[in-house]
Amino acid sequence: MTAVENYQTATAALSARTQTEVQAIYARLAAGEITQDTAAVLIAATVNRANAAATALADVWLVAQIEELSGIATTTVGLPAVDDSDRLIQAAMTILGDRDSVDMRLDRLARAEPLESAHRATVDAIKEQPLVQGWTRAMDGDPCQLCRWWWRQGRVWPKAHPFQRHKGCNCQPRIVLAENIQSTGYTRQLERNPA
Numbered sequence: 319m320t321a322v323e324n325y326q327t328a329t330a331a332l333s334a335r336t337q338t339e340v341q342a343i344y345a346r347l348a349a350g351e352i353t354q355d356t357a358a359v360l361i362a363a364t365v366n367r368a369n370a371a372a373t374a375l376a377d378v379w380l381v382a383q384i385e386e387l388s389g390i391a392t393t394t395v396g397l398p399a400v401d402d403s404d405r406l407i408q409a410a411m412t413i414l415g416d417r418d419s420v421d422m423r424l425d426r427l428a429r430a431e432p433l434e435s436a437h438r439a440t441v442d443a444i445k446e447q448p449l450v451q452g453w454t455r456a457m458d459g460d461p462c463q464l465c466r467w468w469w470r471q472g473r474v475w476p477k478a479h480p481f482q483r484h485k486g487c488n489c490q491p492r493i494v495l496a497e498n499i500q501s502t503g504y505t506r507q508l509e510r511n512p513a
Contacts, residue, residue, distance in 0.1 A: 321383035322456040322492045328375055329436045330458075330488055333429040334473050336368040340428040343498075344420065346418040354414050360468040362406035365428060369435035370399035374440035384449055385491050397439050406431070437483045440491055444477050453491035465489050476505045 319326070347357040377394040381459045384392045406427075413423045444450050455469045463472050474494050475481075480501050481491050501509075 320492075321379060322490055324382075325375070325379040326458055326488050326490055328379070328454070329372060329433055329490075332368055332371055333432050333488075334435075336365060336432055337425050337428040338426050339387065341421070342440050342498075344424055347414070354411075358407050358410035358414055361410040361424070364402055365402045365406050365410075365431045366401065366403055368428075369402060369430040370474045372432040372436040373397050373399045373439040375410075378491070379438060380443045380450075382446060383464040384447060384495075387493065387495055388449055389450065390437075390449065392447070392449065394445045397443055399436075418464075426485065433486065433488055434483070437481060437490070439489075441481050444491060444493060447493075449495055450477050450493045452483065452494040454494060455481075456490050458488035458490075461489060474499055478505045478508050495500045 330393055343352075343360045345363065346352050346357050347354060352360070374397075377397045381392045381394050384390070409427060410424075412426065414419060443454060452474045454472050455465070457465055457469055461469070462484075464484060465487060468489075483489065
């Protein structure tokens with residue numbers, strides 16, 4: 319397996335583990351063992367911890383991929399984890415407050431959040447790694463039609479170009495170390511108008 323495939327396996331396992339933990343908390347709420355407020359805090363803490371793990375995983379994975387492709391020892395960027403407790407508590411309270419499809423909505427929250435954190439962290443780390451010049455989309459094991467369209471037959475994008483994703487997507491950027499990657503309208507605009 320390549321570093322990207324190992325990373326996708328790890329992020330899928332992290333999401334699945336988070337789903338299981340969140341469903342166990344919901345089962346305790348349904349059994350009357352804990353209050354809705356306590357359940358929301360526990361769900362938010364579980365998802366927040368998974369998001370932090372996804373951020374660290376992304377940083378380490380990127381180094382593994384660079385080393386696999388270049389043979390050059392590389393250090394991580396050291397991305398900080400973001401504390402989204404307040405937002406996640408609010409999301410959990412909203413889901414638990416509306417009894418329609420609670421299981422499905424909690425599963426989606428628990429699965430999508432770590433994957434989104436991993437995507438954001440990967441893109442942030444790519445921008446900071448000097449050896450990386452671009453990326454191409456590495457699709458997950460069961461890519462949807464949208465992901466196949468975003469793949470664009472394996473097009474190589476400049477590293478500053480945004481990585482397109484959707485909720486629950488486990489596609490990941492596969493880095494490219496080559497030079498002279500064709501710029502896009504987005505990256506040319508960034509070059510003209512630096513922040």
